[in-house]
Amino acid sequence: MSGHSKWKTIKHKKAAADAQRSKLFTKLIKEITVAARSGGGDPVHNAALRALLEKAKKLNMPQDNAMRAIKKGTGELPGVHYESHMYEGYGPAGIAVMVEVLTDNKNRAVAELRSMFTRKGGTLAENGAVSWMFERSGVITARGETDITEDALVEALLEFSIKDLSLDDGNWTVVCDPQEMEAVKSVLERVGMTIEDSEVAFLAQNATSLDENQSQLAYDFLEAVEELDDVQNVYANVE
Numbered sequence: 001m002s003g004h005s006k007w008k009t010i011k012h013k014k015a016a017a018d019a020q021r022s023k024l025f026t027k028l029i030k031e032i033t034v035a036a037r038s039g040g041g042d043p044v045h046n047a048a049l050r051a052l053l054e055k056a057k058k059l060n061m062p063q064d065n066a067m068r069a070i071k072k073g074t075g076e077l078p079g080v081h082y083e084s085h086m087y088e089g090y091g092p093a094g095i096a097v098m099v100e101v102l103t104d105n106k107n108r109a110v111a112e113l114r115s116m117f118t119r120k121g122g123t124l125a126e127n128g129a130v131s132w133m134f135e136r137s138g139v140i141t142a143r144g145e146t147d148i149t150e151d152a153l154v155e156a157l158l159e160f161s162i163k164d165l166s167l168d169d170g171n172w173t174v175v176c177d178p179q180e181m182e183a184v185k186s187v188l189e190r191v192g193m194t195i196e197d198s199e200v201a202f203l204a205q206n207a208t209s210l211d212e213n214q215s216q217l218a219y220d221f222l223e224a225v226e227e228l229d230d231v232q233n234v235y236a237n238v239e
Helices: 006-017 022-039 047-058 063-074 106-119 150-156 178-190 212-226
Strands: 083-090 096-103 123-125 134-144 162-168 171-176 193-204 231-236
Touching: 022 047, 022 063, 022 096, 022 231, 047 063, 047 178, 047 193, 083 106, 096 106, 096 212, 106 123, 106 212, 134 178, 150 162, 150 178, 171 178, 171 193, 178 193, 193 231, 212 231
Parallel strands: none
Antiparallel strands: 083 096, 083 123, 096 231, 134 171, 134 193, 162 171
């Protein structure tokens, strides 16, 4: 499975560096609100909400912020109605891009997205133009308290549909079926690992190799798109 290596590492490092920025909190609050609206405000029975609250805790988001977001989602407090949309297109060097948007104003979101694509050397495309290159997957990042081998992990996860398993800078990344993500997390914790992050993401099935100049243009483009207020996630088929 590709599309989850260097670009993903850049995103995680950026998130860690920006953990106290209000923009990061704002995006997470939107997701919590939508998750609570669609699946209820009880994280015990809402896996998506539970994962988001875990992420909020790791980023040191004040608990009051998360609770207000949940209440806005369930209707206990008045709030903005956000809608989720997925857009597809091409970036510099022809890379395939999928952009997840969460917005209260679709027209504004599309206009800003189209403008950024144009300014940074990309082009928005029709639905279905590149989505066939990506697969919806559960992605879990975990760190072991003790050294654990790949063979040991594979054995522990034999009953699951594991698509990829890799180690980078002490963190294991496990790619699995989205429906199995919570069960896989439980097994990882049972073998002594700490869950650092988990999400449902669209991963490219094949990555595009770029030269140094193209890579810089592509990463600049992806970061600029991700900085837009209404953009929640950006997926691309770059290494």
